[in-house]
Amino acid sequence: MKIAIPESKKLVYEMSMEVRWGDMDAMGHVNNAVYFRYMESIRIAWMTAVGASPQPQGQGPVIVNAFCSFLRQIEYPAPLRLKLYVSDPARTTFETWTLIERADQPGQRYAEGGATVIWVDFPRQKAAPLPDWMHAAVSEGVH
Numbered sequence: 001m002k003i004a005i006p007e008s009k010k011l012v013y014e015m016s017m018e019v020r021w022g023d024m025d026a027m028g029h030v031n032n033a034v035y036f037r038y039m040e041s042i043r044i045a046w047m048t049a050v051g052a053s054p055q056p057q058g059q060g061p062v063i064v065n066a067f068c069s070f071l072r073q074i075e076y077p078a079p080l081r082l083k084l085y086v087s088d089p090a091r092t093t094f095e096t097w098t099l100i101e102r103a104d105q106p107g108q109r110y111a112e113g114g115a116t117v118i119w120v121d122f123p124r125q126k127a128a129p130l131p132d133w134m135h136a137a138v139s140e141g142v143h
Contacts, residue, residue: 002069005097005112009085010141013046016103019078029073035111036068039098042082043115050137059128062120064093068113079103080110089138092127093118 017038025031047053047061054060074080081103087095097114101107121128130138 003067003114005085005099005114006087009087009097011083012086012137012141013042013049013084015042015045015082017041017080017082019074019076019080021076024076029075032068032070035070035100035113036066038080038082038100038111039066039068039113039115042084042098043096043117046084050134052134052137054122056122058123059119059121059131061117063115064118066113066115068111070111072108072110074100074102074110081106086138086141089130089135091129094130094138 019030023030023034043063052061054062079102081101083099083101085097085099094117095114096117098112099109100111101109119128119130119134120126
């Protein structure tokens with residue numbers, strides 16, 4: 001079952017990357033698990049850019065679920081273009097969605113997926129309200 005990515009979303013970050021030889025599996029295409037690494041890479045790059053790196057003795061983002069719809073096979077070599085979108089923030093969470101295209105085939109989606117991010121107070125192991133600066137980054141689509 002394909003999970004639909006909503007039309008209402010904010011683009012917050014874009015990045016390029018190359019498929020690595022080791023990303024492929026025995027079938028000769030990018031392994032399904034690697035798509036989650038691609039989505040993690042753009043999510044972490046954006047979070048780092050807005051100053052949301054996890055602080056083990058403080059607070060930071062945690063992924064509570066993730067999904068991916070595999071639309072077309074990607075094979076090595078391939079230049080990729082990833083786009084990260086976010087929802088409006090809730091008190092402690094927000095949604096992220098990633099679109100994966102080949103850079104040499106703009107608009108042709110190869111995969112799309114998402115993850116729910118929750119802000120956590122790590123020492124207490126409990127959800128915490130998004131800090132004002134993170135709320136603003138998600139609300140305004142800062143990138």
